[in-house]
Amino acid sequence: MAVPELLSKAELIKQGAEARVYRVQFLGKPAIVKERFPKRYRHPVLDEKLTHRRAVQEVRSILRCRRAGISAPVVYFVDYTSNCIFMEEILGSSTVRDYITSTQQSDSCQEQKLEQLAERIGQVLAKMHDEDVIHGDLTTSNVLLRHGQEDKVSDLVLIDFGLSYISALPEDKGVDLYVLEKAFLSTHPNTEALFQKLLKSYTLSSKKSSAVIKKLDEVRLRGRKRSMVG
Amino acid sequence: MTVVIGFEGSANKIGIGIIRDGEVLSNPRRTYITPPGQGFMPSDTARHHRAVILTVLKEALDQAGLKPEDIDCVAYTKGPGMGAPLVTTALVARTVAQLWGKPLLGVNHCIGHIEMGRLITKANNPTVLYVSGGNTQVIAYSERRYRIFGETIDIAVGNCLDRFARVIKISNDPSPGYNIEQMAKKGSQYVELPYTVKGMDVSFSGILSYIEEAAHKMLSSGQCTAEDLCFSLQETLFSMLVEITERAMAHCGSQEVLIVGGVGCNLRLQEMMEVMCKERGAKLFATDER
Numbered sequence: 001m002a003v004p005e006l007l008s009k010a011e012l013i014k015q016g017a018e019a020r021v022y023r024v025q026f027l028g029k030p031a032i033v034k035e036r037f038p039k040r041y042r043h044p045v046l047d048e049k050l051t052h053r054r055a056v057q058e059v060r061s062i063l064r065c066r067r068a069g070i071s072a073p074v075v076y077f078v079d080y081t082s083n084c085i086f087m088e089e090i091l092g093s094s095t096v097r098d099y100i101t102s103t104q105q106s107d108s109c110q111e112q113k114l115e116q117l118a119e120r121i122g123q124v125l126a127k128m129h130d131e132d133v134i135h136g137d138l139t140t141s142n143v144l145l146r147h148g149q150e151d152k153v154s155d156l157v158l159i160d161f162g163l164s165y166i167s168a169l170p171e172d173k174g175v176d177l178y179v180l181e182k183a184f185l186s187t188h189p190n191t192e193a194l195f196q197k198l199l200k201s202y203t204l205s206s207k208k209s210s211a212v213i214k215k216l217d218e219v220r221l222r223g224r225k226r227s228m229v230g
Numbered sequence: 231m232t233v234v235i236g237f238e239g240s241a242n243k244i245g246i247g248i249i250r251d252g253e254v255l256s257n258p259r260r261t262y263i264t265p266p267g268q269g270f271m272p273s274d275t276a277r278h279h280r281a282v283i284l285t286v287l288k289e290a291l292d293q294a295g296l297k298p299e300d301i302d303c304v305a306y307t308k309g310p311g312m313g314a315p316l317v318t319t320a321l322v323a324r325t326v327a328q329l330w331g332k333p334l335l336g337v338n339h340c341i342g343h344i345e346m347g348r349l350i351t352k353a354n355n356p357t358v359l360y361v362s363g364g365n366t367q368v369i370a371y372s373e374r375r376y377r378i379f380g381e382t383i384d385i386a387v388g389n390c391l392d393r394f395a396r397v398i399k400i401s402n403d404p405s406p407g408y409n410i411e412q413m414a415k416k417g418s419q420y421v422e423l424p425y426t427v428k429g430m431d432v433s434f435s436g437i438l439s440y441i442e443e444a445a446h447k448m449l450s451s452g453q454c455t456a457e458d459l460c461f462s463l464q465e466t467l468f469s470m471l472v473e474i475t476e477r478a479m480a481h482c483g484s485q486e487v488l489i490v491g492g493v494g495c496n497l498r499l500q501e502m503m504e505v506m507c508k509e510r511g512a513k514l515f516a517t518d519e520r
Binding site: 015016017018039040041042043045046049050136137138139141163175176178179180182183186187189219222 | 372373377378379380383384420422425427428429430431465466469472473476477479480481501502503505506509510
């Protein structure tokens with residue numbers, strides 16, 4: 001069955017900014033299909049180049065992460081003509097975003113839980129950057145908590161590698177963290193201290209962290225805080 | 231009925247407006263236009279504003295048919311913007327407030343744009359794309375404050391367009407952006423340019439340095455026309471802006487988009503944003519050069 005035909009009968013889970021996500025069965029396994037559909041506001045040449053490039057980069061980065069032992073969805077199949085990626089559905093999970101919001105609302109030892117979470121995220125990101133994978137779209141909606149057994153700790157799974165690329169430059173890693181910082185602080189107000197914990201954990205876990213943190217400080221000073229000389 | 235007079239001079243335009251309870255009574259302005267190939271420097275801009283501001287003030291009062299006694303409050307742009315012109319404007323606003331014995335209110339330029347946009351378009355709780363020569367931000371209202379969800383990590387999109395105009399000596403009258411827009415309409419060939427979106431942020435200095443270097447080569451080799459470059463630059467820059475706006479909308483679950491700022495007057499940008507909104511079932515609100 002051709003991919004578009006399969007999708008027309010499949011269950012649409014959500015439509016993000018980038019792609020539509022469907023739920024299907026792939027060779028008997030629960031899977032999701034990420035379909036990057038053409039964006040009609042873009043010039044067709046630009047659109048085709050971007051869409052294809054992002055599908056390729058996503059798959060490449062996921063594979064690289066998995067090889068390094070970082071949890072990311074297993075890729076089953078890629079259809080490059082329709083720019084669809086068939087991958088593992090992460091069952092029994094919630095986004096870090098939802099976890100933070102719900103933990104903040106409950107009273108019991110929320111600070112401790114959140115700090116532990118921040119530390120673990122810092123460690124995972126350090127591992128990813130040490131592999132020279134730049135995620136490119138780090139937000140709390142793109143990190144999942146896969147709930148394991150009762151007594152086991154939840155697994156942190158990274159998703160949405162559409163804007164990712166490979167780079168060893170501290171500049172790119174710094175910007176990657178900057179994007180997360182902005183997304184973190186704008187989505188979860190009053191969590192500056194929590195994010196600092198994340199950065200500290202990152203610094204301790206990564207072998208190349210000092211150059212990256214230095215670049216992060218530099219990037220923060222650009223843009224709005226620059227002097228305005230036309 | 232509260233009457234407010236506002237002074238705005240954060241960049242090369244000096245404008246004074248009088249509003250009574252949401253109704254614009256007068257809105258005169260002057261623009262400092264430099265010759266093609268040149269941008270505007272802070273001290274020259276301030277000098278221009280100093281020379282015309284009192285004339286514009288008189289125009290504002292005359293057109294509204296009001297006298298200083300009728301004004302209830304004086305507002306002015308406190309920032310962000312260029313230092314020298316801001317100081318000039320602030321000085322006049324302060325002096326006038328003291329002379330007339332009226333309260334003085336400093337306004338954040340970005341929030342001013344957003345509130346103006348909401349007033350004119352009646353948008354309720356939109357995702358705002360604020361794009362001008364000095365600012366490029368995607369803003370949404372959350373927990374009692376306007377928050378920046380995405381922005382440029384280096385220069386503003388208007389700044390990128392203005393500096394490109396200088397490279398190929400496009401006229402700055404009435405504004406470089408407007409002239410680029412007109413030229414782009416005549417372009418047809420799409421030239422590939424760097425495209426840089428980082429999460430919900432964008433970066434324009436890369437595409438600017440690329441096109442600054444490549445423009446002359448491409449034009450002299452006859453590979454493409456200046457119109458083609460304008461067209462390609464607009465398509466690329468605006469795609470980036472529409473993309474980060476869409477991401478913010480998906481993130482916040484918003485169904486309304488408001489475009490404000492000088493670059494927001496560009497009809498091609500509005501057109502592209504409209505297409506994106508239609509596909510998501512969202513509504514677009516756009517402002518014009520008023």
